[in-house]
Amino acid sequence: MIGHDTLTPEERAYVEECDAFLAKRLDPELVARMDRSEVLYPDGFIRELAEQHYLGAAVPAEEGGGGRSFLEEALLNERVGYHGSAAIACARTFTGHVGWILHRYGTDVQKEKYLRPMLRGEKITAQALTEPGAGSDMAGIQTTARRDGDRYIVNGEKRFLDGAHTANFISCAVRTADGDDPRRTLSVLMVDTDQPGYEILQTHDDWLGFRGLGSAWVRFTDVEVPLENMLGEEHNGWQYLSEQLLLERVYATRAQLGQAHRALEIAATYAEQRETFGKKLKDHQWASFKVAEAATRLDAALLLNDRAARMLDDGLWAEAKMEVAMAKKFGVEAAWQTVDDAMQIVGGIAYTKAYPIERIFRDVRASRFTAGSTEMMALIIQRRAFDKLRDPNFRTELVGHEVDGSPVAKQMPERV
Numbered sequence: 001m002i003g004h005d006t007l008t009p010e011e012r013a014y015v016e017e018c019d020a021f022l023a024k025r026l027d028p029e030l031v032a033r034m035d036r037s038e039v040l041y042p043d044g045f046i047r048e049l050a051e052q053h054y055l056g057a058a059v060p061a062e063e064g065g066g067g068r069s070f071l072e073e074a075l076l077n078e079r080v081g082y083h084g085s086a087a088i089a090c091a092r093t094f095t096g097h098v099g100w101i102l103h104r105y106g107t108d109v110q111k112e113k114y115l116r117p118m119l120r121g122e123k124i125t126a127q128a129l130t131e132p133g134a135g136s137d138m139a140g141i142q143t144t145a146r147r148d149g150d151r152y153i154v155n156g157e158k159r160f161l162d163g164a165h166t167a168n169f170i171s172c173a174v175r176t177a178d179g180d181d182p183r184r185t186l187s188v189l190m191v192d193t194d195q196p197g198y199e200i201l202q203t204h205d206d207w208l209g210f211r212g213l214g215s216a217w218v219r220f221t222d223v224e225v226p227l228e229n230m231l232g233e234e235h236n237g238w239q240y241l242s243e244q245l246l247l248e249r250v251y252a253t254r255a256q257l258g259q260a261h262r263a264l265e266i267a268a269t270y271a272e273q274r275e276t277f278g279k280k281l282k283d284h285q286w287a288s289f290k291v292a293e294a295a296t297r298l299d300a301a302l303l304l305n306d307r308a309a310r311m312l313d314d315g316l317w318a319e320a321k322m323e324v325a326m327a328k329k330f331g332v333e334a335a336w337q338t339v340d341d342a343m344q345i346v347g348g349i350a351y352t353k354a355y356p357i358e359r360i361f362r363d364v365r366a367s368r369f370t371a372g373s374t375e376m377m378a379l380i381i382q383r384r385a386f387d388k389l390r391d392p393n394f395r396t397e398l399v400g401h402e403v404d405g406s407p408v409a410k411q412m413p414e415r416v
Ligand SMILES: Cc1cc2nc3c(=O)[nH]c(=O)nc-3n(C[C@H](O)[C@H](O)[C@H](O)COP(=O)(O)OP(=O)(O)OC[C@H]3O[C@@H](n4cnc5c(N)ncnc54)[C@H](O)[C@@H]3O)c2cc1C
Pocket: 127, 128, 129, 130, 134, 135, 136, 137, 159, 160, 161, 162, 209, 210, 215, 366, 369, 370, 371, 372, 373, 374, 375, 376
């Protein structure tokens, strides 16, 4: 936050603790190597985060998590974005949102086999929603898990999966029943990647940004999964995935805002030193106003994110859909606009790798369609917004009617 925050003293102390650790331990060279796709997953660093209880920070401590609030986990992610990259924040975030649904709906066996090792940094997970034929439209998921005795047989393809190249298991959205209603046909299954039939078709290490996660396009061909790997109730996956996505939207957006803050900091400092036409850049009104607008935009986005996280902390999951969507939509667009402004203020040198603005620019761009695109967020917002904005005293009789209430007469074209 650039202005005064609305955090409690405990929350502020947590931010300071995270900051001190990350400033010391998050090596910029690791970020650069990931960006060059020389590292396919920051597993060493992820283990260090585990020692700090920064994996699954909001999962209860007795289950191996950090015992923090959702807001505190979001604050942590903001600092990871600021000191590191969206890719490192993403690797950590999976332990937060996949970890949280495992904590909430998983069996003791699943927690022992997947959740705890993941939170110790020993097992890597990937989250598999997107398919070649189903991205924004999650209801279109076609990967199937067919029951066969004491196991499921999984078939299908998933793409753009962060961490899939190195993942030990995949939290996989599958269709377990026929029919169009996603609320009754989808399930979430933990699929071990050492099973025969699991195959990586392509890695996405040539992506514009977000590199160094071992993101991949994968195929499941008759992969056998024990029945005990089904999360919660069969056919109830839509609910689990919806909850997981609420958390992911809050956490992932926060990392982008941390990155955007870093870019703006560089640009503002640069503008105080660079001279053009005989005066500092910051003394040209266009540059100083850009900084003012970006600072305001970032703080507004962070406050929306705080509100969304606090609603989840207060247990308002069903109610928070619109507020989370507002925080995601406004947040990633604010981050994108801010990084673009930062690049404009700094000029040509920002387009090189001299400063991280160039990498942040590439990283942030993806957030406008990952975890639910800006357009999908608008669809969610408008549904609830229309309910909230309905005027009970509205003069309905005037809609399409004359003042006296009679229908508006159709204007006939004049005959020539
Ligand atoms: C860096 C990165 C990391 C990712 N990580 C993962 C991951 O770990 N796991 C995973 O499962 N997926 C992952 N994804 C996939 C990501 O979630 C999808 O790209 C996203 O859901 C959009 O799906 P799509 O690309 O198929 O686009 P589409 O759904 O085909 O949409 C294309 C465009 O049309 C717009 N659009 C679609 N329908 C509508 C509509 N009804 N109204 C208005 N606009 C519409 C969308 O907003 C989008 O801009 C990742 C993607 C990227 C780029």
